[in-house]
Amino acid sequence: xxxxxxxxxxxxxxxxxxxxxxxxxxxxxxxxxxxxxxxxxxxxxxxxxxxxxxxxxxxxxxxxxxxxxxxxxxxxxxxxxxxxxxxxxxxxxxxxxxxxxxxxxxxxxxxxxxxxxxxxxxxxxxxxxxxxxxxxxxxxxxxxxxxxxxxxxxxxxxxxxxxxxxxxxxxxxxxxxxxxxxxxxxxxxxxxxxxxxxxxxxxxxxxxxx
Ligand code: URA
Numbered sequence: 254x255x256x257x258x259x260x261x262x263x264x265x266x267x268x269x270x271x272x273x274x275x276x277x278x279x280x281x282x283x284x285x286x287x288x289x290x291x292x293x294x295x296x297x298x299x300x301x302x303x304x305x306x307x308x309x310x311x312x313x314x315x316x317x318x319x320x321x322x323x324x325x326x327x328x329x330x331x332x333x334x335x336x337x338x339x340x341x342x343x344x345x346x347x348x349x350x351x352x353x354x355x356x357x358x359x360x361x362x363x364x365x366x367x368x369x370x371x372x373x374x375x376x377x378x379x380x381x382x383x384x385x386x387x388x389x390x391x392x393x394x395x396x397x398x399x400x401x402x403x404x405x406x407x408x409x410x411x412x413x414x415x416x417x418x419x420x421x422x423x424x425x426x427x428x429x430x431x432x433x434x435x436x437x438x439x440x441x442x443x444x445x446x447x448x449x450x451x452x453x454x455x456x457x458x459x460x461x462x463x
Contacts, residue, residue: 258421259297259434266293266436270414274452280461284337287386287459290414290436291341298382298410298434299346324380327352327373327406331385331397334455338384338412350379354397365396377405386455388416388435389448391423398428414455415439417448 269286272278278286303322308315326349330339335353343349355369373379381401388394394411401409409431411424416435419442424433439448447453457463 257425257429257432258416258438259432260438261293261297261434261436263293266290270436273414273458274450276453278458280459283458287337287414287455288341291338291384291412292345294338294412294414294434294436295342295345295382298412298432302380324408325350325375325378327376327379327381329354329372329381329383329397329401331356331383331393332369334387334459335383335385337386337455337459338414342382342384342412349382350374352401354383354400356393356396358393365393367396367400370400372401372404376401377407379406380408380410381406382410382412383431384412386414387448387451388413388420388424388433389442390417390446391420391427394420395423395427398424398431402428410434415448415451417442 269290273283273286303324304319305322306317307320309318326346328339328342328349329352330336332353332355350373352372353369356365356367359366383397385394398409411431411433413435416438439451441449443449
């Protein structure tokens with residue numbers, strides 16, 4: 254992918270996103286909408302996957318038919334909210350391997366600290382799609398991508414639902430080679446690092462926690 258930021262402004266995506274932003278939307282509906290939007294974001298983030306052809310026979314004729322070139326995929330979920338996008342991506346790419354990165358924010362330094370990292374084997378040979386619904390400060394996304402790069406991966410894409418300009422700038426600075434696909438670019442972060450207007454805490458909205 255060449256563009257650093259792609260906003261998927263499809264009417265169905267935007268309609269579903271508005272329902273997600275509404276604070277009266279219950280958790281079960283919120284989860285379902287995130288799942289559905291993930292399909293559209295996957296469509297966009299995979300549109301430049303390398304293709305080849307193979308000879309097949311339809312019931313009517315032999316043809317040279319397009320097929321994926323065989324580059325293996327890895328989905329990397331940033332815990333915990335990333336898991337809300339995982340099944341939607343896997344619906345589209347069922348054979349992808351899945352990894353998880355867990356990070357928490359050190360309250361003294363405000364820097365992300367890793368508490369879990371389990372990546373698929375052979376990352377140097379895979380296209381990685383890192384997923385996290387909220388690109389806010391960009392610190393955890395940048396740190397997660399550091400880990401994916403350290404595992405040898407050279408083709409990494411980042412998928413989120415909402416992005417803040419601050420997060421996009423942080424990613425551009427830390428990982429200019431990683432394209433971002435999002436459903437919307439919001440106005441700003443507030444002083445607590447939440448996206449405005451945003452949708453609140455995606456993990457809490459998803460799992461009914463507070
Ligand atoms: N994480 C969230 O869940 N929401 C925000 O607005 C920012 C970070």
